[in-house]
Amino acid sequence: MNDPSHAHKCDHLIATISEYVDGSLSPQLCAELEKHLRECENCTVVVDTLRKTISLVQTCAEDDCLPGEVRARLFHTLDLDDFVKNDAMV
Numbered sequence: 001m002n003d004p005s006h007a008h009k010c011d012h013l014i015a016t017i018s019e020y021v022d023g024s025l026s027p028q029l030c031a032e033l034e035k036h037l038r039e040c041e042n043c044t045v046v047v048d049t050l051r052k053t054i055s056l057v058q059t060c061a062e063d064d065c066l067p068g069e070v071r072a073r074l075f076h077t078l079d080l081d082d083f084v085k086n087d088a089m090v
């Protein structure tokens with residue numbers, strides 16, 4: 001498959017994924033993203049990775065050992081934009 005509009009859609013939706021796993025995404029975007037996830041393995045992997053990371057962070061946060069600032073930095077470190085771009089090139 002070589003569909004440039006698909007890669008563009010990933011780019012657009014990837015920005016909403018952190019809010020999606022956070023539960024703060026609007027229902028409309030949520031539905032759009034879930035629809036896309038059913039047909040996009042790339043984004044499914046991103047959501048999966050992010051969910052695992054967040055559950056780790058939340059488990060840790062319960063012990064009060066991980067401030068929100070660290071969590072924000074974690075999102076940044078994951079560098080989702082690069083992940084998607086690299087994967088789309090393959």
Ligand SMILES: [Zn+2]
Nearest residue numbers: 010040042043
């Ligand atoms: Zn995608």
